[in-house]
Amino acid sequence: MLILQDMRKINIIGSGFSSLSAACHLAKRGYQVEVFEKNSSLGGRARQFHKDGFTFDMGPSWYWMPDVFERFFASFGKQVSDYYELERLNPGYQVVFGKDEVFPVHDSIEKIADRFELEEKGSGRKLVSFLNQAKRNYDVAIDDLVYKPGVSPLELITPVTIKNTGLFLTNVRKQVERDFKSPKLRSILQFPVLFLGAKPEQTPAFYNFMNYADFGLGTWHPKGGMIQIVNAMVSLAKELGVCFHTDAAVDEIITNNKKATGIRVRDKIHEADIIISGADYHHTESLLQASLRGYSEAYWKKKVFAPSSLLFYMGIDKKLDNLAHHNLFFDVDFDQHASSIYDTPEWPKEPLFYVNLPSISDQTMAPEGKEACFILIPIAPGLDDTQELRDKYYDIVLFRMEKLTNQSIRKHVLFNRSFCVLDFVNDYNSYKGNAYGMANTLTQTAFLRPKLKSKKVKDLYFTGQLTVPGPGVPPALISGNIVADMIAPI
Ligand SMILES: Cc1cc2nc3c(=O)[nH]c(=O)nc-3n(C[C@H](O)[C@H](O)[C@H](O)COP(=O)(O)OP(=O)(O)OC[C@H]3O[C@@H](n4cnc5c(N)ncnc54)[C@H](O)[C@@H]3O)c2cc1C
Numbered sequence: 001m002l003i004l005q006d007m008r009k010i011n012i013i014g015s016g017f018s019s020l021s022a023a024c025h026l027a028k029r030g031y032q033v034e035v036f037e038k039n040s041s042l043g044g045r046a047r048q049f050h051k052d053g054f055t056f057d058m059g060p061s062w063y064w065m066p067d068v069f070e071r072f073f074a075s076f077g078k079q080v081s082d083y084y085e086l087e088r089l090n091p092g093y094q095v096v097f098g099k100d101e102v103f104p105v106h107d108s109i110e111k112i113a114d115r116f117e118l119e120e121k122g123s124g125r126k127l128v129s130f131l132n133q134a135k136r137n138y139d140v141a142i143d144d145l146v147y148k149p150g151v152s153p154l155e156l157i158t159p160v161t162i163k164n165t166g167l168f169l170t171n172v173r174k175q176v177e178r179d180f181k182s183p184k185l186r187s188i189l190q191f192p193v194l195f196l197g198a199k200p201e202q203t204p205a206f207y208n209f210m211n212y213a214d215f216g217l218g219t220w221h222p223k224g225g226m227i228q229i230v231n232a233m234v235s236l237a238k239e240l241g242v243c244f245h246t247d248a249a250v251d252e253i254i255t256n257n258k259k260a261t262g263i264r265v266r267d268k269i270h271e272a273d274i275i276i277s278g279a280d281y282h283h284t285e286s287l288l289q290a291s292l293r294g295y296s297e298a299y300w301k302k303k304v305f306a307p308s309s310l311l312f313y314m315g316i317d318k319k320l321d322n323l324a325h326h327n328l329f330f331d332v333d334f335d336q337h338a339s340s341i342y343d344t345p346e347w348p349k350e351p352l353f354y355v356n357l358p359s360i361s362d363q364t365m366a367p368e369g370k371e372a373c374f375i376l377i378p379i380a381p382g383l384d385d386t387q388e389l390r391d392k393y394y395d396i397v398l399f400r401m402e403k404l405t406n407q408s409i410r411k412h413v414l415f416n417r418s419f420c421v422l423d424f425v426n427d428y429n430s431y432k433g434n435a436y437g438m439a440n441t442l443t444q445t446a447f448l449r450p451k452l453k454s455k456k457v458k459d460l461y462f463t464g465q466l467t468v469p470g471p472g473v474p475p476a477l478i479s480g481n482i483v484a485d486m487i488a489p490i
Pocket residue numbers: 013014015016017018019036037038039043044045046058059060061062063064248249250251278279280283309311376427428429435436437463464465466470471472473474476
């Protein structure tokens with residue numbers, strides 16, 4: 001007998017990775033899915049900017065945890081290589097600690113351990129044992145934890161996590177400082193948790209699995225940039241029957257008797273059985289009448305958000321020297337900058353910054369002989385954002401970059417576009433202009449994060465970086481998968 005598929009209708013707000021993942025999973029499970037994106041292009045924060053033959057990923061640029069991407073495409077009988085070409089970078093990245101003080105992070109644990117040894121005697125062996133534990137945590141996280149819906153504390157209790165309770169009671173910083181004395185090694189080992197949006201001392205040591213993701217699994221580059229992941233997911237979604245609407249900002253979530261029944265885009269109502277939002281959680285709740293919101297303004301104010309950022313996208317008329325595809329400028333005090341983000345929100349006096357030069361390993365990103373350069377300074381969300389401040393920080397980072405890498409850069413800049421707090425708010429409806437959601441601190445982890453399922457409105461769900469599992473592209477893919485499992489378990 002022919003069983004008719006469930007063609008219940010789902011409207012999804014936003015087209016970031018979490019929404020695209022939810023759309024693919026639910027379309028495969030027989031739902032009729034439509035995605036509504038306020039911007040003219042798809043992919044959320046992973047948009048691209050093109051100018052004069054230069055290509056910039058405007059948001060994410062680090063491709064980590066390749067296994068999560070493979071697992072996503074495998075759910076549909078596909079593989080990453082069906083859609084884009086991946087290259088493991090060597091070095092994965094380099095850290096600039098001063099003039100002629102550059103630490104390359106190579107593409108194997110052995111090479112990295114050898115480099116550690118040069119910096120601090122005995123640290124290579126310690127690194128290997130640290131990474132063995134980090135790998136065990138990574139396996140537990142991926143196999144048992146991050147795909148859980150964050151509904152109950154019991155989700156965190158597995159035989160392995162019970163054995164490792166201590167890792168939830170201590171933090172990444174303490175653990176790193178116990179084993180490594182060199183300030184350089186300490187900052188390299190604490191860097192990966194910045195992806196989780198919080199300070200190392202606020203992040204449970206269990207999250208040292210990010211160090212395994214970094215050194216063990218490596219840093220990769222999709223040829224053509226991170227937009228390739230978006231293109232792949234959109235192509236898969238279309239193949240599965242998902243319909244996309246761009247320039248379609250959702251103005252209201254329609255409810256009837258505390259049940260979501262549709263969304264309004266300008267003056268048109270699009271009815272559906274279920275609504276999912278991958279837009280910023282705080283913004284999504286503002287699309288509901290106040291009595292139907294699950295979290296108060298006071299709740300959001302108390303939360304630790306991931307940083308916002310000041311970004312520069314620059315076309316450079318020559319190839320740059322002494323730089324890699326990914327470069328971290330850690331030549332100033334890490335703690336002071338972190339404190340200006342998390343303790344006393346203010347513009348950092350001496351900023352750490354990150355420089356991305358994808359054209360070093362991918363010729364498609366810039367015209368021949370030129371460099372596409374993207375600079376990121378993490379800052380506290382909600383700071384004042386003026387042209388004067390943007391100009392001031394442009395001067396600071398270019399001066400330091402020129403000095404530390406021993407070359408002139410400023411006079412070779414063909415154009416420079418900046419992007420900061422106000423743009424995050426305008427372009428993505430982001431709470432206080434956060435760049436990548438809500439931090440994963442001990443009190444904002446798993447079941448302690450904003451819920452995937454609305455507490456007050458039936459058939460309204462959330463996905464993305466403000467809910468579980470947290471910030472980053474791989475977690476966004478996972479978040480969409482989890483919400484799909486909640487709606488239509490398999
Ligand atoms: C500068 C920067 C660098 C980053 N670097 C990395 C990195 O290197 N590696 C990594 O893994 N992660 C990185 N991240 C984090 C990663 O990009 C995000 O965590 C992830 O892309 C978030 O996906 P999402 O689906 O949760 O949300 P988003 O990508 O924010 O998608 C939400 C979408 O909803 C849309 N929207 C908002 N309101 C409405 C509305 N009313 N109606 C319709 N649509 C609406 C928005 O326009 C947006 O497209 C970075 C982020 C930024 C900003």
